[in-house]
Amino acid sequence: MSNRVFLRRVTPEEKQQVQRLARSQTAPIRLVQRARIIAGMLDAPELSATAAGIRAGLSNAVGAKWVGRFNQEGLAGLEDRPRSGRPRTHSEAVRSELIGLALQKPSALGYPFALWTLERLQDAFFEREGVHLSDSTIWTWMDEEGLMQKSLRWRRQESWFRDPEKRDPEFAEKRGPSLPHTSARS
Secondary structure, three states: OOOOOOOOOOOHHHHHHHHHHHHOOOOOHHHHHHHHHHHHHHHOOOOOHHHHHHHOOOOOOOHHHHHHHHHHHHHHHHOOOOOOOOOOOOOHHHHHHHHHHHOOOHHHHOOOOOOOOHHHHHHHHHHHHOOOOOHHHHHHHHHHOOOOOOOOOOOOOOHHHHOHHHOOOOHHHHHOOOOOOOOOOO
């Protein structure tokens, strides 16, 4: 049987901050739930850390962990700690530059086309910033920004248009005159 974890003496300022965070609707939910554990124990000192965790909507094993971290580190102990994993390859500045470029019309930037394709955006970004981004990175960032659903529609670039050697300079002459519009029926 484990020992009961008690909440340390909390200053009035800490109590106010914990209660405000526990009521927050804009803070990350994990942080709010952790603050609710502490607030629950402040409101009902007889409440155990496990019971406070369950009341906050967490599993019964984590209440004591968050009370212990709060006792040692204060409000900072309720924050997520850095996790292991591969560090980011590109900075937020690179991401912001890409999003900024994608939101502009290519023709306004001097490009001979009106719409971005994934390949065109990738090439333009490399040309402007000197940074190569993979297709999947661009796709992921655009999706995370919500641009895939809102403003951007990817267009597939036709191979005959992309490759200059495949373009026929006499195309207009060879195809002949366009058909006239049909007259309206009477």
